[in-house]
Amino acid sequence: MILKNIVPWGRSFKEYKEIFSLSESDLGKSILGCGDGPASFNSELTSQGGNVISIDPSYCFNSQQLQSRISEVYDEVMPQMHTNKDKYIWESIPTVEELGAIRVSAMEKFIADYVQGKKEGRYIEASLPNLTFSDKQFDLALCSHYLFLYSEQVSLNEHIKSLIELCRVAKEVRVYPLLALNGELSPHLSNVMSELNELGFSVSLVNVEYQFQKGATQMLVVKSV
Ligand SMILES: C[S@@+](CC[C@H](N)C(=O)[O-])C[C@H]1O[C@@H](n2cnc3c(N)ncnc32)[C@H](O)[C@@H]1O
Known part of the structure; x- marks a missing residue:
């Protein structure tokens, strides 16, 4: 990985709590x-006594490397957010500046936790x-x-294989958003749902509380039956 x-x-x-409608x-x-990349879900849930492991290919890098890439990406993404402002609902996050502050704060929490989390096996490169989980x-x-x-970038076949793998390692899988980068519903969604249905999984679309990208109102929930 480069x-x-x-x-x-x-x-x-x-x-994350709103995106996945996570109850207590x-x-x-x-x-x-x-x-999970540089999300602060793991760090914050762990500090509340939760039990979470994050995987990401970018965890092959050390915290200095990730921090410097985070700073570069921030400078690239913020102007794009200004340009694409009308594709988002500015309610719970009122401005692009506030969004930047939320993301920086989340990524700072991740970086502060990364070395310890890696030692504890909470951040695993995969x-x-x-x-490799059971x-x-x-x-x-x-x-x-x-x-x-x-x-x-990720083919239909890789989506199906990934979801089958997630269902192997977990009793329930939740995925959000269901939109592709162009803001349209993913062209893979209906094929993925049919394939998983045929394989005997319980598959449903569930409305979520999180409102940010326009049209991103649902998550996919897959369970083994
Ligand atoms: C846009 S970021 C999302 C980060 C985090 N989940 C969040 O919502 O804030 C996408 C993440 O997917 C990771 N990724 C890329 N290829 C992957 C793969 N094959 N398996 C798992 N994660 C992958 C990237 O490294 C990156 O951290």
């Missing part, structure tokens, strides 16, 4: 955060579609802003 190719842009615990009972479960090791797997978002 550092220049990663785009670290991490969300906060509060955003969910937060007490054993959780896998898949493609990539979908192949994970069958049903987790109660819940969460995948925020990777599957479906990168529909152009």
Whole structure:
């Protein structure tokens, strides 16, 4: 993996909670955060006594490397957010500046926790579609802003393989958003849902509380039956 190719842009615990409609009972479960990158979900949930492991290919880098890439990406993404402002709902996050502050704060929490979290085995370098965890090791797997978002870069087959793998390691899988980078519903979604249905999984679309990118109102929930 090349550092220049990663785009670290991490969300906060509060955003994950809303994105995945996480109840207090969910937060007490054993959780896998898949493609967590520099999100602060792991750091914040761990400090509240939660049980979470994050995987991401970018965890092959050390904290200095990730920090310097985070700073570069911040300078690239913020002007893009100004340009694409009308694609978002500016309510719970009122301005682009506030968004920047939320993201910086989340990524600072991640960086501050990274060395310790790696020692504790909470940040593990790994990539979908192949994970080394045991069958049903987790109660819940969460995948925020990777599957479906990168529909152009990640093939339909890789989406299906990744979801089957997530269902192998977790009793329940939640994925958000279901829109691709162009803001349109992922072209893979209906094929992925049909394939998983045929394989005998329970598959549903569930409305979420989180309102930010226009049209990103639902998560995919997949369970083994
Ligand atoms: C846009 S970031 C989302 C970060 C975090 N989940 C969030 O919502 O704030 C996408 C993440 O997916 C990770 N990623 C890329 N390829 C992956 C793969 N094959 N398996 C798992 N994660 C991957 C990237 O390294 C990056 O950290």
